[in-house]
Amino acid sequence: MTTTELSLPPALTQVQLHDAFWSPRLEANRAHTLPTLHRKLVEVGALDAFDLPAYAERGLTIPKTHHVTPQMWWDSDVAKWIEAASASLVTHPDAALDAQIDDTIARMVRAQQQDGYLNTYFTAIEPERKLTNERDWHELYNAGHLIEAAVTHHRSTGKTSLLDVVERYVRFLSGVYGTGEGQRPGYPGHEEIELALLRLYHATGRREHLDFARYFLNQRGQTPNYFETEALARGDDPQEFWAGTYEYMQAHVPVREQSQVVGHAVRAMYLYAAMADLAAADGDPQLRTACERLWNDLTRHSLYVTGGLGPSASNEGMTRPYDLPNDTAYAETCAAVGLAFWARRMAALTGEGRYADVMERALYNNVLSGVSLGGDHFLYENPLESDGTHRRWAWHACPCCPPNVARLLASLGEYVYAVSAREVTVNLYAGSTLQAEVGGRALTLTQEGMYPWRGDIHLSMTLDAPATFTVRLRIPAWAQGATLNVNGEAVAVTPQQGYAVVTREWSAGDTIDLMLPLVPRRTYAHPAVRQDAGLVALEYGPLVYCVEGLDQRADLHALSLPRDSALDARFDPDLLGGVTVIEGAAVIDTAATADLYSGSPPTTRPALLRAIPYAVWDNREPTPMRVWLRERVG
Template identity: 40%
Template sequence: MKLQIRLFFCGVALLGLASCGDSYVKPDAPIKEVSFTQVHLDDGFWAPRIETNRTVSIPSAFRECEKNGRFDNFAIAGGLKKGEHRGDFSFDDTDPYKVIEGASYSLAVKYDQALDAYLDSVISLIAAAQEPDGYLTTCVTNRCYRLSGWWGKQRWEKINSHELYNSGHLYEAAVAHYQATGKRTLLDVAIRNADLVCQVFGPGEGQIHRPSGHPIIEMALAKLYKVTGNEKYLQTARYFVEETGRGTDGHPLSEYSQDHKPILQQDEIVGHAVRAGYLYSGVADVAALTQDTAYFNALCRIWDNMASKKLYITGGIGSRAQGEGFGPNYELNNHTAYCETCASIANVFWNYRMFLATGDAKYADVLERALYNGVISGVSLSGDKFFYDNPLESMGQHERQRWFGCACCPGNVTRFMASVPLYMYATQANDIYVNLYIQSKAQLTTEANNVTLEQTTAYPWEGKVTLTVRPETEQEFALRLRIPGWAQDSPVPTDLYTFTDKAKAYSISVNGKKVRARLYDGYATIHRRWKAGDVVEVDLPMDVRRVKANELAEDDRGKLAIERGPIMFCLEGKDQPDSLVFNKFIPDGTPMKASYDADLLNGVVVLTGTAKEVEKDGTVKDVAFKAIPYSTWNNRGADQMAVWIPASAEYARITPEPTIASKARTLMIQAPIQKDAPESASVEAWAWGVNDQWEPKHSSDTSKPYHYWWLKNGTLETLAYEFDQPYTVSHVDVYWLDFDHNDGNFRVPESWKLYYKDGKNWKEVEALSPYTVDKDRYNGLDFKPVRTTGLKLAAQLQKGASGGVIEWKVE
């Protein structure tokens, strides 16, 4: 079996080399990762970010854990403190675990005595909270029945309890802490918990038969196996993989958790995006450790669906807020893109594991795209504010926050940023893979040698890279240099996105002499006898290029994105003369100048040129524009932003004149409609999306903001406008939402009524035309004119269905 899987992984590469007549043969050996502790960065891009993570993000996240009761919950569970369990989620325990993991990575790179001592104190709280048999989930130990909707009334009662998710993050933190410090304090806690999990879950009689619910324990158990050598951890990880999609023990099958059918039968990526990325990362670990080609074949099918139909140009995944996950193929809406920060991190995890299994650069290409765009957009340059979702377009309603009630993203960022050097190199027998170009020094251990590699480069701003190779012993081996897809003619390794022009040639030289390195699987392979001091120079063209999306990606039609190197650029209102973005278009072929601005956004390359601007009267004029890296937007306050820019006037948006509706404040009135009911009887909540003046194309057009009644089915729901002043009104137009999603079926309502505000009371309008509930058009209602400061619509949702409004106009 071991030989079979190696042949499967390496067959394409072997054929490629043979056809070139090269005597070199790729080693029949596993590809091994190079620990991040062996790679030390000193560049101007990543090193400052990692230092900010160490000095700002990690301390900030720990402070938030203190403020929000995360540590108190462990103290209460351990009997060290009295009080009520705090927080709103059963998985709040993972917040400290993730920050501990990030802090441990930081300690390994740069020792900090105060941080080391702080971790010891936190770990002592965690250890105290662990029950005698190894169980550890504080809301269960603390009997927090306020959260029983998550976990029930006893251990392991519900598949979505997140108890195993808590365990997985515990193991990840424990392994990182052990490897960074050599201390077993947290590792022993993790081992006791893992032993319990292996005892409770499995195929045997008396064991619980079901998958993990929210994956991460699969790859965490695999990691624990690699540290301890305990075979049962790998067996249990494999069990959770195999149990997915089988519907045993009466648990409901669900696309949301990728549990709709066995993994071996899956061919489309669906459901919650973070769960998907974590699950398939765990499957890749299990497949690699057990040499299982069947699971790897399934992963290839699922990955291909993701990369060819559901991957954003920024490397983000997960288009919908509903279910925090995937929509149908080619649904890549920009304004409403969810692209959760955690999902981009999960995308890196998954692609990294796919690379390790295959040695194919296409996985490293997607990894790099997510790394430089979708991941780091999730954290401010100051290191203390975070995005949960990462849209590719904004009207200015998006703003990073210091913390969230559901705070998975800040902690995930802290643990990921410190580990970036992990993804740079890999070895295979005596050969070396170079996946990322970052100025650094690395100490690599191959099968028969120790090799120092030094990179000198200003990447990603410049494409020149110098690598100095210093093997301890002069030796023949291959140096594999990834030639990114963006430096050729493939933004991504599928037909989802294409460049509108042809790439210029890249060049490689060794000791000043140009070489024609064999290119296969995306790597230029230089096979020679290397001696200390050999210098390799790579020159990747850094031209500004325009990217076109597949025509099936509806929201990107007529638009082009801007890319230079691995960096996606955007227009932000702050940099435009009129502070507007959507009224502009940039034709393909427009010249753009790239220049480095050391004083802007901690130092970035900016693109400048001349765009076309559509005036309110429809005329077009030339205007200067400036584009910045997408990852740095919203660091100077909220503003308009767009990644995909119209290429012609047809797709630009004339800035609309303000209307009664657009100037109104939008509210949900949380109370049943009763005729003449006083305003004081209702509860108001802010709403968004129905008065933004974007015209919907159809009732399933969710590409721009809209309002939906989340988790409401068959109920009477309301939406209200609070006007900026009294108006006399006599007509409204309502465009109803109607589309399918696994988080709820959204349908036009069964019926609706319209009310106007009369003093403190709501009164029904006197309708002069029928109330209609048609799809794919505005539903107009004429009524007897009223002078009022507000209107409210009340929609009776269809039985078993939810609903919503895309746009609501008032005249």
């Protein structure tokens, strides 16, 4: 597939979702998450913080009514809220929400300095330290989120108010950073601006944004390492770097030489997403190869079954291959969001369904776990085992995850399909309507079904005239025995790069029926994953399942599932908003004696195992939870 044939996500305005699974989540995001985020940003002072730079720039004393000390990352949280709220306006016009966005942007306009710089913390609190520590601080990271918010706001509303702000900011930054005379050869410690600049390039067509993104990516990890030069310039000893290694921010070697996913997981995902974008934009085979190499390392050695990544809290990221603890899993929500970003770009870059498979895994499991069904409580870490004390919170000192999930859910329509001049690719199965020009004709493609609870998917077409083009339908790796009909006639399913491919002349009224077999299935970890030795996980379609103590009435570590136990799936409309549960005969160990240790093995009693989707755990009262279950053999 050449770069001119890449299938790209449709615009938000081209996709309408009306899906039984996703619509309640999207409505909770719109009706509850967005207002909750705005209210919390007001309460902590993150919005008022944008008023402070105006006082500082004019040399005025901050009024006593402003008892706000901005955090270094607050600007990014506000930007992500703008992005999510702007995307929501596409499907649900809301004058009050639009006014809130406009008010926030007006504050940003007033906060921006004459030279284009915009950062509440370093303008109002420590202006003398501006742009002196990109290794540890978040100026370029914040700038990246402001850019992404501006792109989505412009595309959603047609307004340029925030786009004008970030264009000025980027002009300032591109004067500071670069390889020219008087410039600093620097780049961010926390990646984000790279993928943001690529989005800005695609939105505006201005090649200077592409060039700036390319500079940041090419400069990363070069020798001498910029972070050492920067540390010396501010009078610090580079050897006293608190993280101990530049692997923490993926700056240990140039990006095209990287082969293992290391360091902070969110930073890594943002970096790799940008690398995939740039590989597509430049047709860069070395960058593509690096992305594929890193992808293989992650999915073969370090990805949780839930689509989470980053087992360690100490670095919010990676440790070593096959180290996947369950009860202490960090698996940050933002990292799963970032994985979805990267996976979507890799699917577009390569045309391979395996990337969309992982995108789906992350979306249906680790991403959704990060927000409650009600949309107003959140998880930062997403363990695969809990004693019942790990609960969702209403807010966090570093609330990066809630607005990250919010912006992803609000833009979910961009993940369902991909479109080129001659192809329509269906990456996710969700009730929706796509409007696009394909094969030179206006196409309306309507998708219906009850996925992931049922595997029968129906697509119908409306065309203004017959047209010849290709429809690519992802066949998940787990969907053995999938069947396909076009206009009621069977078509052989012989996946090409993970997709069933149908090329023909299509006409109005044509239909496609895809059946993906949905049955409970057992999943086993690689033997090198010591934490999962002797354990089994349950899956159903794209969903990973867990057991909660509320349903078992026993200690979950005493529960075991016989390998030959039959598993049944049934839909329970009254449980957790309506979910399919998996049930089967299980066994519970009970003590043979009252002694702490005994020479007698435990006795057993039969029990009914009842598993629910991991995405909806911790939506009832506090209770233990496990994804990986003991398996009884023989």
